[in-house]
Amino acid sequence: MSETEPIRVTYTFEFADLAAISASAAKDPKVKRHNLKVSLPFLIGTLAVGGAFLIFFVLVVTNLISMNRTWLAIGDGLFGASMFVGLLTLLSFFFKKTRMKSAFSLQPIANQAITNCLSNDGVSSDLAKMRGTYDWLSIARLDTTPDHLLLFISPLQALVFPRRAFASTEAFAAAIEFAKARTQPPPA
Secondary structure (H helix, E strand, O other): OOOOOOEEEEEEOOHHHHHHHHHHHOOOHHHHHHHHHHHHHHHHHHHHHHHHHHHHHHHHHHHHHHOOHHHHHHHHHHHHHHHHHHHHHHHHHHOHHHHHHHHHHHOOOOOOEEEEEEOOOEEEEEEOOEEEEEEHHHOOEEEEOOOEEEEEOOOOOEEEEEHHHOOOHHHHHHHHHHHHHHHOOOOO
């Protein structure tokens, strides 16, 4: 594959592609600030559970020493409340991937054929009735995973080149090198 020959791949956009974009975008400092806002309720729930367990333990020990049933009732109430908050927190964490999959199915590009092309002029993407063309200066960030080449055009949007779309692992590696050579500044 020569440097002047365009690299063209056609593939079906799958959930794995969206997950790769999401995981890679989370590395971006601009996106991390957003993730902190999203994960704050999880952190508060975890701290509430930990604090309630600590208070429950102290109240049980106090009850064993003083044999006062009031403290035990307060401890039982706190323990029940902390378990409820903990259960809600764990359920929201467990269903995050399920929510992401259901949101994926609503996307217009879900399970659609996409043709992406790398050329010396830039990157293009064709999808049903849409076409996007970007010069190399428009690529904000390049990221690679073992299964994807991701060219970010914004903190959350990327053009995906999945390894499965290439004829071989060598062709995938050549595409990565082709893109890296055009997105990284030349050495001084």
